[in-house]
Amino acid sequence: MTVDENKIKKVGIVSCSGEDLPEGTISRIATLEVLLKRKPLDTTTICLPLFVAGGEGDRMFAKNYPTITVDGCEKLCAKKATEKYSGKVTCSINVKDFIKDTKICNKRNLNIQEKEIVSKVADEISNKVDDILKEGLF
């Protein structure tokens, strides 16, 4: 393995925008929690719509970084759009998998239960980041 191949890379995290769903806000805040607080040195992101609005460099995102997508619902927009415009994702997370009997309703100003789900999703993203970096999946 060359020095270049052995260097530490960042993991990309792409969140759905999810404006129309409380789960979208959870996806966004959990992603930001990891990006800004838990793994700031190991992660990076891109605004998902920039795949269309940006240039070729922006569309190289998933080719440049092993990428985790975080979606709010079963439509998996972040995963689908990333794979359509940028490249195959390494891992896909769906917020719906973390919501069992909890009723969530807020798109802004999340309540305690919704914040707990944010924390669980952030845990999962962090674990996946660790796995990718440990296993060298890039």
Next chain:
Amino acid sequence: MSKKSVKKVIIIPCSGIGKPIGTVSRETTYEIIERLKPDNVETICLALLTSGDEKTIDKLKDSYCITIDGCAKHCAKKNTEECGKIPDKSYTVLKFAAASPDKKPEGIIDIGEGGRALVETIANEIIKDINGPIEG
């Protein structure tokens, strides 16, 4: 817009996850929807539009469409246009921020008091523009 042609208003903010102005864009959308009648004004997921969802594209076609972008890359506007809909109005948070340097968003997760003041300023401006369509 003519008072006779009342249309559903759809506001599309940019996803803007990397910048506080992206959060301002999103918060402004929610602020407008909360202040106006939700039956008349709604948002859609930009990512759903970007992924090419046909139902969402169809819904957008007959709407009075407003995009709110955080930065000059205009992702919300460009993605909407890519789906065949020219927004009726397009706004950029940066322009409002430049005009109100005292209203500065602080962070991406929490935009702080300055950010919330900016949200109010932008929401007031946009509400003025859409009062026609929703009041019919």
